[in-house]
Each structure stands twice: as C-alpha cells, then as structure tokens.
Amino acid sequence: MSIIARDPLGTDRVPVAPGLSMFDPMFIGIDEFGHHVTLDTVYHNLLVAGEPGGGKSGLINLAAAHAALSDNTRLVLLDAKYVELGPWRDIADAFIGNDIEAAISVLKRLLIVATNRYMWLLVHRRRKVDRDDNLSTIVTIIDELAMFSTVLGTKEQREEFATLLRGLVSLGRACGMPVIAATQRPSWDIIPASLRDLFGYRAAFRCTTNGSSDVILGAGWADLGYSATDIDPENRGAAWLLAEGRLPYRIKAAYLSDTDIYNIADYAAWMRRPSGITVPAPSTTIQWEMAA
Numbered sequence: 001m002s003i004i005a006r007d008p009l010g011t012d013r014v015p016v017a018p019g020l021s022m023f024d025p026m027f028i029g030i031d032e033f034g035h036h037v038t039l040d041t042v043y044h045n046l047l048v049a050g051e052p053g054g055g056k057s058g059l060i061n062l063a064a065a066h067a068a069l070s071d072n073t074r075l076v077l078l079d080a081k082y083v084e085l086g087p088w089r090d091i092a093d094a095f096i097g098n099d100i101e102a103a104i105s106v107l108k109r110l111l112i113v114a115t116n117r118y119m120w121l122l123v124h125r126r127r128k129v130d131r132d133d134n135l136s137t138i139v140t141i142i143d144e145l146a147m148f149s150t151v152l153g154t155k156e157q158r159e160e161f162a163t164l165l166r167g168l169v170s171l172g173r174a175c176g177m178p179v180i181a182a183t184q185r186p187s188w189d190i191i192p193a194s195l196r197d198l199f200g201y202r203a204a205f206r207c208t209t210n211g212s213s214d215v216i217l218g219a220g221w222a223d224l225g226y227s228a229t230d231i232d233p234e235n236r237g238a239a240w241l242l243a244e245g246r247l248p249y250r251i252k253a254a255y256l257s258d259t260d261i262y263n264i265a266d267y268a269a270w271m272r273r274p275s276g277i278t279v280p281a282p283s284t285t286i287q288w289e290m291a292a
C-alpha cells in the first residue's frame with residue numbers, strides 16, 4: 001500500500017534522524033480524520049500544483065527536509081526563485097537557479113546515472129532497487145516547473161528540458177531517483193497529461209478552475225466532485241491528494257516556518273559533515289551579519 005494512515009497517538013511513530021531513510025514513510029500532514037498521511041516517495045514521483053500562496057512550497061520543503069535528514073540520500077535542487085529550496089543548497093549535490101543550461105546538463109547526468117542503475121539491476125536479475133542495496137537515493141526537487149518549461153532559455157532548450165524531465169520521471173522511480181515537482185501554473189502546456197500521469201502522487205492545492213484541478217489530478221475528477229476549487233483560499237496548506245490506486249482525499253500539509261526549515265537544514269548539514277568536526281558549523285546568517 002502506498003499511503004499509510006497512522007494513529008497520531010499510536011506508538012508506531014515515523015522514525016527520526018539519525019537513522020531516517022528515504023525508504024521510511026515520509027510524513028506530510030494529516031487527513032480529514034486527523035490521521036497521519038505519509039508517502040512512499042522512493043518509488044513514486046510527486047507532483048505539487050495550485051495557485052500562488054496555497055502551500056506548495058510548504059509541502060516540497062517537507063520532502064526536502066525528509067531527504068536532507070535521510071541517510072544515504074542525495075539532493076538535486078532546481079529553483080529559479082532561489083529562496084524556496086535555497087536553505088538546502090549547502091547539502092545538495094547540485095543547486096540550479098534560473099539557468100536552463102545548467103538544468104539541462106544536470107538532467108542529462110541524472111539520466112546517465114539512471115541508465116547505469118538499470119544495467120546494474122539487469123545483471124542482478126532485479127527490476128527495482130531496495131533499501132538493502134545500499135545505493136544512494138537521489139531526490140530531484142523542482143520548484144516552479146513553469147520557469148524551466150515556458151520562461152527561461154530558447155524554445156529548443158525548453159523542449160529539451162521537458163523531454164529530459166519526462167525521461168527522468170519515467171525512469172527514476174524504480175532505480176531510487178524520484179522526482180518532486182511543483183508549479184503554480186497548472187495548465188496543459190506546463191503539465192501535459194503524458195507527464196502528469198507519470199507522477200504516482202499528485203497534490204492539488206487550491207485552484208481557481210475545475211480545469212486546472214483536473215490538469216493536476218487527472219481528467220474527470222472535478223466532475224466527480226474532487227476539485228481543488230472547493231478549498232477555502234484561507235485554508236492554506238489544504239490539498240486534494242491523489243495516490244495511485246486510490247480516490248483523491250483531503251489533506252492538510254504540515255507546516256515548517258522559515259526558521260524551522262533553516263534549523264533543520266543546518267542540522268542536516270551538521271549530520272552530513274565530514275568526519276572529524278564535532279560542533280555545528282557557524283550559521284551562514286551570522287557570517288553575513290558580520291560581513292555587513
């Protein structure tokens with residue numbers, strides 16, 4: 001089962017770092033009954049979309065936090081706005097801002113790694129990686145997909161980006177390389193159905209039209225009553241979550257303030273420190289303040 005509802009007062013808590021793994025359930029919030037909602041992110045890509053201010057960045061930062069605190073997990077971050085995923089840049093293998101050439105180059109490298117992993121799986125007579133393989137999980141997080149697929153660079157570059165991304169989203173899930181992508185523009189040119197359908201998890205934050213909601217969840221859901229237009233604009237962090245094989249259901253994402261995010265990022269950087277350093281490195285904020 002891909003979604004696990006837990007009793008918040010129960011004893012089977014999600015483990016916390018150190019010792020956390022991307023293979024552990026990733027806690028993202030609660031459902032309408034107050035049960036914990038967790039995702040199995042290694043084997044599923046996650047699409048997050050909805051109008052500005054709905055809470056998308058909150059959800060992708062929860063995912064980034066889980067990845068950052070997880071053992072043997074590497075992050076590749078694409079964020080044309082810099083500030084949404086910026087807190088995690090020190091521990092990321094790659095942090096790409098508004099540079100489509102760099103984005104294309106990193107996607108090409110990831111596809112080579114994915115292909116190598118499939119060769120490895122082939123010789124080991126397997127179809128997907130698992131926790132005991134000790135292969136690192138490589139999580140690619142993209143905030144504001146639309147910047148890379150419709151704004152930056154030339155038309156050819158944007159098309160190349162879209163093709164490479166589709167390749168990674170198709171290949172990544174069985175070889176420990178999931179993709180988490182967010183956009184505030186749920187429209188067919190940003191998320192064509194052929195790309196959308198490769199995301200096993202889709203979170204629709206508030207949308208202004210049934211059409212936008214269907215772009216995220218899938219055609220026809222709004223007619224059946226599952227539309228992100230019915231989310232109160234004041235209810236930030238609320239979304240419809242569609243998980244493979246299930247009906248969409250309402251969730252309220254957990255929320256990390258900017259301070260929480262930077263604190264977790266600092267802690268993750270300290271956990272991942274080269275051996276020999278025993279105290280957390282001074283915060284970059286303090287260094288900047290001293291320089292100012």
Ligand SMILES: Nc1ncnc2c1ncn2[C@@H]1O[C@H](COP(=O)(O)OP(=O)(O)OP(=O)(O)O)[C@@H](O)[C@H]1O
Pocket residue numbers: 050051052053054055056057058059184205236237238252253254255
């Ligand atoms: N889960 C949540 N619970 C409570 N408040 C939230 C939650 N998520 C977001 N918010 C509030 O909504 C504001 C906007 O959230 P966020 O930046 O995540 O939205 P967004 O959809 O990513 O917006 P944009 O598309 O402009 O980046 C936050 O600053 C916070 O005040």
